[in-house]
Amino acid sequence: MLRCVTFLAPVFFPTYQAIVAYLARRVGQPIELEVGTSFDAFAAGAADLGFVCGLDYVRLTACQPESVELLAAPVAVAMRYCARPVYFSDVVVRQDSRFTRFADLRGATWVYNEQVSYSGYVAVARALSLQGETCAYFGRCLASGSHERSLQMVLDGMADATALDSHVLDLLLVARPELSQQIRIIASIGPATSPPVIAASRLDRGLKEALREALLSMHTEREHARILQESCLHCFAPVTDSSYDEIRSVYVQQEQ
Known part of the structure; x- marks a missing residue:
């Protein structure tokens, strides 16, 4: 069983439950979702996937550089977001x-x-x-x-x-x-840049790619597109480490 944790606002918990159920079906493995308590869980093997704030991702990779990888980030439906994550x-x-x-x-x-x-x-x-x-x-x-x-x-x-x-x-x-x-x-x-979905780096490469592809194509399945729309989201989009450079620069200045 894969373990997924969320560190984000409780109002999105039902959305994450639906996303996790979809991912479990796509990769053929059960996934358990719970509220996270410590980011050390990824390095310790107690968490495999996570919904985290961009600042949390930056902090985590600064302290434990090899512990997690980005999968995707959500794109919201409102026009103000210009179809970007x-x-x-x-x-x-x-x-x-x-x-x-x-x-x-x-x-x-x-x-x-x-x-x-x-x-x-x-x-x-x-x-x-x-x-x-x-x-x-x-x-x-x-x-x-x-x-x-x-x-x-x-x-x-x-x-x-x-x-x-x-x-x-x-x-x-x-x-x-x-x-x-x-x-x-x-x-x-x-x-x-939107709060990303992350995966523990220690997971099998093929599994991480399957999870990433599932997120990026979620909006193409009618039932799951509806779930995203009900949560004011359009789709998931690719992001890279450099996507969080602006947040990273703020974090570095804050730590000085």
């Missing part, structure tokens, strides 16, 4: 908020999911640094633990603004249509 960090406020642009947020209460999140924290910190600012730009910063919790804190008035993974926001707007009347996007940071 990219996403944005969308800065969101309540519909009735007085804030209309990122520059208005000086002194505001900001909520982020976690400091290891590229879209929720690192991309924002990077945008501030390019303006000669730090997170002290905000009056107060709160950690929520997840994108969904950050959004709820904004809706409840506990925070003024947050930054959400745009793929997550796309899916939340489908699942909860009323959100479109409750929030506004006042800025978008990016794009950055």
Whole structure:
């Protein structure tokens, strides 16, 4: 049995379950999906496949260069993505908020999911640094633990603004249509390359190629194309290590 772990937003867990079931059928092996707890699992042999943030991939390959390989990354359906495997960090406020642009947020209460999140924290910190600012730009910063919790804190008035993974926001707007009347996007940071699907390097080369081909052709099968569409995704696309160079440069600067 292959073991697959996800380190991404819980709202996508049903999507990953469907993808894993499809991959299991295509490669003829059962695959178990669970929520990941440690990236050491790939090198230790406790995880074979993973859905991870681009920043997680960069960190993992920096610490354990030979541990994982890229399989593919998702392409979302919305026109803003231009049929590319990219996403944005969308800065969101309540519909009735007085804030209309990122520059208005000086002194505001900001909520982020976690400091290891590229879209929720690192991309924002990077945008501030390019303006000669730090997170002290905000009056107060709160950690929520997840994108969904950050959004709820904004809706409840506990925070003024947050930054959400745009793929997550796309899916939340489908699942909860009323959100479109409750929030506004006042800025978008990016794009950055989409969170990839990775495989442990120790897996058989033929198996890795079969998994990659299955992902890249998933949208060509009607039933599985429907699953992707329901998750606001169009298909999976090839990515290479250099696809994550921009995120890598931000990571390197962050570590200095």
